[in-house]
Amino acid sequence: MAAAERAIVIGGGIGGLTAAAALRLRGARVTVLERAPSLEPVGAAISLSPNALRALDVIGLGDDIRALSAWQGDGGLRTPSGRWLARAEAAAAAERFGGPLVLLHRATLVDRLAGLLPSGAVRTGTPARLTDPGVPGDRRRPARVETPDGELEADLVVAADGIRSAVRGALFPGHPGTVHSGFTTWRVVIPLPGVAFCSHETWGRGRIWGTHPLKDGRVYAYAAAVAPAGERAPDDERAELLRRYGDWHSPVPEVLAAVRPEDVLRHDVHHIAEPLPAFHRGRVALVGDAAHAMPPTLGQGGNQAVEDAITLAFPRPGMPPSAVEPVADGLPGYTAVRLPRTMAVSRRAVRVARLNLMTGRVGPAVRDTALAALSKAAPSLFLRGFDGVADWRPPGGPSGADGDGSGAPRMLAADHGRRGPEENTP
Numbered sequence: 448m449a450a451a452e453r454a455i456v457i458g459g460g461i462g463g464l465t466a467a468a469a470l471r472l473r474g475a476r477v478t479v480l481e482r483a484p485s486l487e488p489v490g491a492a493i494s495l496s497p498n499a500l501r502a503l504d505v506i507g508l509g510d511d512i513r514a515l516s517a518w519q520g521d522g523g524l525r526t527p528s529g530r531w532l533a534r535a536e537a538a539a540a541a542e543r544f545g546g547p548l549v550l551l552h553r554a555t556l557v558d559r560l561a562g563l564l565p566s567g568a569v570r571t572g573t574p575a576r577l578t579d580p581g582v583p584g585d586r587r588r589p590a591r592v593e594t595p596d597g598e599l600e601a602d603l604v605v606a607a608d609g610i611r612s613a614v615r616g617a618l619f620p621g622h623p624g625t626v627h628s629g630f631t632t633w634r635v636v637i638p639l640p641g642v643a644f645c646s647h648e649t650w651g652r653g654r655i656w657g658t659h660p661l662k663d664g665r666v667y668a669y670a671a672a673v674a675p676a677g678e679r680a681p682d683d684e685r686a687e688l689l690r691r692y693g694d695w696h697s698p699v700p701e702v703l704a705a706v707r708p709e710d711v712l713r714h715d716v717h718h719i720a721e722p723l724p725a726f727h728r729g730r731v732a733l734v735g736d737a738a739h740a741m742p743p744t745l746g747q748g749g750n751q752a753v754e755d756a757i758t759l760a761f762p763r764p765g766m767p768p769s770a771v772e773p774v775a776d777g778l779p780g781y782t783a784v785r786l787p788r789t790m791a792v793s794r795r796a797v798r799v800a801r802l803n804l805m806t807g808r809v810g811p812a813v814r815d816t817a818l819a820a821l822s823k824a825a826p827s828l829f830l831r832g833f834d835g836v837a838d839w840r841p842p843g844g845p846s847g848a849d850g851d852g853s854g855a856p857r858m859l860a861a862d863h864g865r866r867g868p869e870e871n872t873p
């Protein structure tokens with residue numbers, strides 16, 4: 448990338464901030480435009496699997512995040528009565544995929560990513576609108592982005608504006624957008640002192656619940672249930688959780704006893720079912736949910752956003768930060784690599800949702816019997832669901848950061864803080 452390449456990132460979520468940090472490492476002058484008044488993320492915790500952690504190695508953040516891993520010992524899949532259907536050990540998972548699975552608060556991740564950017568690089572309270580995608584290779588046709596403070600020009604625009612991406616709609620007006628995935632979710636992060644439990648996900652009939660420890664001592668619990676879009680509890684969402692899960696195995700009742708109604712986040716789930724024609728147009732690249740919103744049943748939406756961002760900035764092995772080719776010239780290659788990968792992961796997440804949110808009496812009973820028998824015959828069954836997902840490695844990166852989880856590019860991460868904020872004016 449030429450030193451003067453100007454990049455604008457629309458959206459300061461996980462995808463946008465990772466892209467900003469990676470592009471900055473490539474030498475770009477990056478500005479992140481975020482419409483929210485602060486970077487405080489909506490949401491509870493997020494799980495990062497070894498694929499995203501290897502991608503974060505490229506920007507020097509992988510080991511910092513790995514250090515936050517709290518899942519140790521045993522865990523697995525249960526029925527609402529508490530019977531184990533399949534067991535998984537943290538050590539076996541780490542061995543199979545080359546590193547731990549890390550569950551951390553979203554605020555922690557956003558904070559670490561933003562910490563890689565110089566002050567002034569992120570402009571909050573700044574809604575942005577793409578007015579022209581520009582033409583790569585034509586210096587007279589930069590991309591143009593409108594903000595309340597005026598229009599900005601850029602050599603590259605990264606649209607990381609989330610599931611309701613206006614940029615996606617502008618680039619591909621014929622695309623139908625997202626569909627309702629058929630279920631709703633609840634999430635809480637709370638202290639749960641004095642309650643011992645194993646990490647678990649529990650599958651009932653059209654309902655699931657998971658409880659997992661965080662490194663900071665708190666507990667992340669989530670639930671999902673088949674429900675029409677827009678449905679909300681007549682009283683409050685804690686009462687709704689009690690009605691649906693109050694008689695499930697420990698630690699579910701203990702979590703519910705500790706939760707206050709205002710702790711509970713509820714979101715309906717939507718995903719992109721019909722793939723976009725491309726993840727780019729002109730000088731604009733779509734990243735994260737804007738490109739491939741998927742159900743959270745594999746915990747991969749954010750992980751794939753991180754993979755996108757790193758692949759966009761470092762598409763080939765051993766790429767030095769001083770690489771001269773403009774990022775915008777490589778966008779067809781970005782689509783060619785990321786579109787099939789993310790849609791395959793998304794389709795898998797949809798299939799998992801059909802299995803773990805199966806309704807009726809017979810289907811779930813057959814599912815549970817088959818899972819228990821299969822996992823007895825092949826104890827690694829639970830982990831196999833992540834084969835081809837968690838074992839992904841980034842295509843390239845500086846200093847031989849080829850995704851071996853070694854934390855090799857730390858030296859480059861240190862370089863992040865050296866450039867002045869003045870460079871971030873596009």
Ligand SMILES: Cc1cc2nc3c(=O)[nH]c(=O)nc-3n(C[C@H](O)[C@H](O)[C@H](O)COP(=O)(O)OP(=O)(O)OC[C@H]3O[C@@H](n4cnc5c(N)ncnc54)[C@H](O)[C@@H]3O)c2cc1C
Pocket residue numbers: 457458459460461462463480481482483492493494495573574575576607608609610613632633634714716734735736737743746747748749750751752
């Ligand atoms: C219940 C649930 C659980 C999940 N669990 C996991 C998990 O464990 N692991 C995982 O990997 N994924 C998980 N996901 C998915 C994950 O949350 C998303 O895939 C991820 O947050 C997408 O990141 P993003 O940066 O693409 O979009 P977002 O995080 O949505 O960020 C988009 C940003 O763009 C901003 N924006 C939008 N429009 C504009 C505009 N016009 N101008 C300026 N800014 C704008 C928004 O304010 C927002 O900050 C889960 C999702 C749900 C619903």
